[in-house]
Amino acid sequence: EVQLVESGGGIVQPGGSLRLSCAASGFTFSSYWMHWVRQAPGKGLVWVSRINSDGSSTTYADSVKGRFTNSRDNAKNTLYLQMNSLRVEDTAIYYCARENIAARGVSLDYWGQGILVTVSS
């Protein structure tokens, strides 16, 4: 069974840092591209970042570029999101998600349960 479990969320002050982790199991993690998606309370889904299967290539939304770093450790089956210079508007539930390897285009076939990040003074 495919499982994605996020951890590392919490409350942080504006300007602070936080690192999220996403532990993957039930599939060959090193074969899949992975994504982070966030959702502010009561709002819609917003794509954050994508990383390729070996971690050599990353893409970011403009809103987090230069502040967030997406990385992975394939030996540990774990995806990371390092978030620096956090802003109040980064407050959201953060999901990690697996990219559908069998599809043309980009679609996310498995999602974690999400982890809440609150940026507040």
Added chain:
Amino acid sequence: SYDLTQPPSVSVSPGQTASVTCSGDKLGDKYACWYQQKPGQSPVLVIYEDSKRPSGIPERFSGSNSGNTATLTISGTQAMDEADYYCQAWHSSTAGVFGTGTKVTVL
């Protein structure tokens, strides 16, 4: 930037057909997918590659994509289909883009 626009809400009677649209410039030139999200839950992929259904998704969910509009159709809508629905596409410069979301209400 690249934007995908959805109607905020769609209402449907049980057993009837619900259609949710997703509009974006030349969206038909890209592959669109759709997610269902129920309150307090993570999104679930219901349509990928414009019209394909993942394993376990009921046949009443279908999709199409042409011109500037992708459409999710729920035939024979059931109460359990009440949820928020989001389209998504990948744009060369904006990367991952989600639609604005549509709340489907089964009356």
